[in-house]
Amino acid sequence: MSANKFTESLTRENAAVVFVDHQVGLYSGVRDIAVAELKHNVVALAKAARVLKLPLVVTTTAARSMWGPTIPELAEVLPPTWRSSTARP
Numbered sequence: 001m002s003a004n005k006f007t008e009s010l011t012r013e014n015a016a017v018v019f020v021d022h023q024v025g026l027y028s029g030v031r032d033i034a035v036a037e038l039k040h041n042v043v044a045l046a047k048a049a050r051v052l053k054l055p056l057v058v059t060t061t062a063a064r065s066m067w068g069p070t071i072p073e074l075a076e077v078l079p080p081t082w083r084s085s086t087a088r089p
Contacts, residue, residue, distance in 0.1 A: 016055040017045065023060055024068035039073045046077045058082060 008014065022042055027035050049056055058078065063069050
């Protein structure tokens with residue numbers, strides 16, 4: 001069987017771990033898991049991705065107003081370059 005985009009193995013070159021809107025204000029709406037457990041799982045996933053040298057993509061919505069910054073627990077385990085690359089005008 002020849003490899004195609006559906007059977008290709010995931011690698012550092014064709015995959016990334018994406019964290020969408022893991023922000024302080026949005027965690028107040030979490031009801032189906034304890035917030036502490038969610039934070040623990042998110043941080044563990046980020047740490048695993050870094051150990052495996054997988055690209056990380058972290059996005060936020062309205063970080064300077066309504067929803068606030070990325071949760072500190074996640075921000076602490078992100079590469080130092082992440083902090084400088086997130087500045088918006």
